[in-house]
Amino acid sequence: MTRDDPTPLGRRDRKKRQTRAALATAALRLVAERGLDQVTVEEISEAADVSARTFFNYFPTKDDALVGDPEADRDRALRALAAVPPEQPALEALRRAFTEVVDEVQGDAELWLLRMRVVVQHPVLLARLVSGNAVTEQALVSAVAARTGLPPDDAYPALVVAVAGAALRTSMIRWATCDGAGSLAALLDEAFAAVAAGLPDPRTS
Template identity: 65%
Template structure:
C-alpha cells in the first residue's frame, strides 16, 4: 500500500517549483536585457540565488530555461480532455481542455509576455521550441484519436491538433502584441469560433450611401 504524501513532500515540491520559476524568470529578464549570447548559466544562477549545479538540476541548458513551458503539461491536458463529456464535438472539447492552460498562462502574465518577447528577438530558439512541443502534440493526437474512436495514424486527430495548435499560437501572438491588454481566453474563443464556422471571410462594414445634397 502506498503511503499518502506527507506535508514535507508538499513543501519540497513547492520549493522545487519556486526554484524552477525563479531560474526561468531570471533567464528571461537577463536575456531580454542583454541578448541571448551575452548571458551565462552562472549569471542566471546568481540572479536566482542558487548555484550553477542547482541550475542543471532543473534545466539541461540556458535555452531550456527560456522556453520552459510549465503551463502545458501533456498528461494534464489529456486528463482534462477526458473529463469533457463524450457528446461534445472534438473541436469544442479541445477548447474546453485548454481552459486550465489559459488560466495558468494568464496567472503568470508578466513572465509569459517576457517569454514571447525573448523568443521573438532570438529566432535561434524556435527549433528547440518546436522540438519541445512535439511531445505535447503526440499526446494530444493520441487523446483525440481515443476520443473519436480512430487509430492515432488517422488523419483527423493530427489535423485537429495542428489546426487548433496554430489557432492557439495566433491568439497568443495577438495577446502578446497587445501587451496582454485583452483576455487571452477571449482571443482563443475568437479563433476557435472562426474554426467552428469554417473560417468564413471576415465581415466588413457595408458602405453607407452618401447623403443626398440639396
C-alpha cells in the same frame, strides 16, 4: 495546490516551484537585456540567489530555463483533454482543454510574455519550442483518435488538432502583441468560435 491536483503543496514542493520560477525569470530577463550568448548559467544563478549547482538541479541547460517545460505543458493539456466528457465533439473538447492551459499562462502573464519575446528573438530557441510543440501535437492526435474511435493515421484527428493548435497560437500571438492586455481566454474563445462557424468571409457574412 495546483489546477491539476487539488492536494495542497507541502513547504518543500512550494519552495522548489518558487526556485524554478525564479531561475526561469532571471534567465529570461538577463537574455532579454543582453542576448543569448552574453548570459551564463552562473549569472542566472546569482540573479536568482542560488548556486550554479542548484540551477542544474532544475534545468539541464540554459536553453531549458528559457523555453519552459514542454513536457509538463503537454501532460497538462492531455490531462485536461481526458477530463472533458467523451460525448463532447473533438473541437470543443480541445477548446476546453486549451482553456485550462491559457488560464495557467494568464496567471503567470509576465513570465510568459517575456518568454515569447525572448524565443522570437532567438531562432535556436524557437526551433526547440517548435520541436516540443510537434511532440505535443502528435500526442493530442493520438488522444483525439482514441476519443473518436478513429485510427491514428486517419486525417480527422490530425486535422482537428492542427486547426485547434492554430487557434491557440493565433490567440497567444494576439495577446502578446497587446502586451497581455485583455483576456487570453476570451481571445481563444473568439478564435474557436470563428473556426466552428467555418471561418466565413467577413465581406459576405
